Amino acid sequence: MLRGLWKLTWIEIKVFMREPLGAFGTVGFPVLVFLVIGRVAGRNLPAPSLATSSFLRVSLPVLAALLIAVSSVISLITIISIYREGGILKRLRATPLRPRTILTAHVIVKLALTAATLALMVLAGKRYYPIGMHVRWLGFTIALLISTLSVLSIGFLIASIVPTARFAQPIGAAILYPMIAVSGLFTPINSMPPVVRAVARVLPMTYAVSLLEGIWKGDAWPAHLVDVAALATVFFACTALSAKVFRWE
Amino acid sequence: MTTARTPRPVIQVSGIRKTYGATVAVDEVSFEVNDGEIFGLIGPNGAGKTTTMECVEGIRKPDRGTISVLGLDPFGQVYKLQDRIGVQLQQAQLQKRIKVWETVDLWASLYKKNSADAERLLDQLGLADKRDAWFMNLSGGQKQRLFIALALINDPEVVFLDELTTGLDPQARRAIWELVRGIRERGKTVFLTTHLMEEAERLCDRVAIIERGRIIDIDTPQRLVDRHCPERIVVLATSDPAAEERFRAIPRIDSVVRSDLQFTIRGQGDDLVTEVIHCLSESRIRVTDFRMIVPNLEDVFLKLTGHSIRD
Numbered sequence: 001m002l003r004g005l006w007k008l009t010w011i012e013i014k015v016f017m018r019e020p021l022g023a024f025g026t027v028g029f030p031v032l033v034f035l036v037i038g039r040v041a042g043r044n045l046p047a048p049s050l051a052t053s054s055f056l057r058v059s060l061p062v063l064a065a066l067l068i069a070v071s072s073v074i075s076l077i078t079i080i081s082i083y084r085e086g087g088i089l090k091r092l093r094a095t096p097l098r099p100r101t102i103l104t105a106h107v108i109v110k111l112a113l114t115a116a117t118l119a120l121m122v123l124a125g126k127r128y129y130p131i132g133m134h135v136r137w138l139g140f141t142i143a144l145l146i147s148t149l150s151v152l153s154i155g156f157l158i159a160s161i162v163p164t165a166r167f168a169q170p171i172g173a174a175i176l177y178p179m180i181a182v183s184g185l186f187t188p189i190n191s192m193p194p195v196v197r198a199v200a201r202v203l204p205m206t207y208a209v210s211l212l213e214g215i216w217k218g219d220a221w222p223a224h225l226v227d228v229a230a231l232a233t234v235f236f237a238c239t240a241l242s243a244k245v246f247r248w249e
Numbered sequence: 250m251t252t253a254r255t256p257r258p259v260i261q262v263s264g265i266r267k268t269y270g271a272t273v274a275v276d277e278v279s280f281e282v283n284d285g286e287i288f289g290l291i292g293p294n295g296a297g298k299t300t301t302m303e304c305v306e307g308i309r310k311p312d313r314g315t316i317s318v319l320g321l322d323p324f325g326q327v328y329k330l331q332d333r334i335g336v337q338l339q340q341a342q343l344q345k346r347i348k349v350w351e352t353v354d355l356w357a358s359l360y361k362k363n364s365a366d367a368e369r370l371l372d373q374l375g376l377a378d379k380r381d382a383w384f385m386n387l388s389g390g391q392k393q394r395l396f397i398a399l400a401l402i403n404d405p406e407v408v409f410l411d412e413l414t415t416g417l418d419p420q421a422r423r424a425i426w427e428l429v430r431g432i433r434e435r436g437k438t439v440f441l442t443t444h445l446m447e448e449a450e451r452l453c454d455r456v457a458i459i460e461r462g463r464i465i466d467i468d469t470p471q472r473l474v475d476r477h478c479p480e481r482i483v484v485l486a487t488s489d490p491a492a493e494e495r496f497r498a499i500p501r502i503d504s505v506v507r508s509d510l511q512f513t514i515r516g517q518g519d520d521l522v523t524e525v526i527h528c529l530s531e532s533r534i535r536v537t538d539f540r541m542i543v544p545n546l547e548d549v550f551l552k553l554t555g556h557s558i559r560d
Contacts, residue, residue, distance in 0.1 A: 003358070003359060004355065004358055004359045007354070007355050007358050008355060011344070011347060011351050011355055012344075014351070015344045015345075015346045015347050018346040018383075019346065083344075086342035087338065087340060087341045087342050088341075088342050088343055088344060090308070090338060090341065091338055091341040091342070091343065093308060094306060094308055094331065094336040094338060095331055095336075095356065095359050095360075096328050096331040096332050096359050096360060096361075097359055098328070
């Protein structure tokens, strides 16, 4: 029973767009990082080696896509903790709204935001990125949305442990950004120390990177079923756990 | 108070208890709220008012005891209940940049029954010219009126108002009281909490006094005063030298205290004032000052708990 879901989702989108830094911080920043690093890396190396070209061709776009996902998730953590602290969640609950409807609305907003930012990145990339963007981007969008959904479910867990809204952003960042660092995007998983490797294996970001890199390079989906399964497992586990530990006030 | 019909309880609370860790927030609380009345739960901050109300609203589950609201179990049938009640929470907020009309429009879409006309409601609550304003830019009084609008949007049978006027200036407070009386006139039942005794006295048909999680007494404000504080005091000033002796002759007085020209006469019951006036007129005593000190709920609270509600 999802009465009110679309209206609530649409209101949350409007409210988010009215935030002075909401749109830029979440939508503009990852795109800007992507273009600036791309230009710098493209200019400094007039004769691109194989390594740089693989960085420009695959790693940087995937990194930018991950940044989009992570900033969506941090934005979710921040909003949920502000809503909890301000009693907004409680006020919404004292209506016939189902709790899952309230949270689903936020997930939809963040997924829509992720897709919109990715579209902006692809559009800007076609025009300004040194090597252009040639990608099957419907597949890549789906891969990014699956990855984002998985990380969003961790976001709900983080939102449950964040003590106050003030700490939401730093705590979210401190948990999520290191996940990117050990995701295999910069250093291959197999050349990491065993302990780090073990950690990387249980983090969803590692599978997100593998999936995104693969789809970006043109792999077929069946080659990445393991990644999708891992991301789905994280999603279902974290969602089930969130249902138990999520704090409404 | 104006009705003569037999009271029909719409809320029945029986022996509820709620603890948070080692703290007992509410203990053995029982009361009934009748159809069409304004019922107030009064007590100082931290007495258990909000916890009790939130249990009745179905957003908190008591550890023990039973609650029935409109024949429903609030916690087990919370969505069914929410459809038929209107709720205003203490110190609630909304999204900072949500517009007034968007809020009302969203709320209106959440309920099955929707006979209250949203635009007319905004008009009645004096928010019509604020319909495009962001929530964060509303004044305290406007925010409270918006929350009242949200509590009324589904034309509810029972309205819950938790510390409705806290933080408002006296003028805004009076305006809100008028609104609450209007809710009762439309045949609704109102269950409110307040720590303001004046608010309880002016609004409530019946009140329950709660202190440290327990209900001490329940009745109409007038009967509570009569029962617990029957003392009446008359303060007057006169230069008549024979006055003191005459005052002491008034039947059933407790004491007469003189301080210069001022006399303080204490006694029991409403007859005291009549007796004093009778004495003044019979003895032709000229007075330059005449005041009555009539106890109120605040005094009742002090008497029952041994401390002021403001502490």
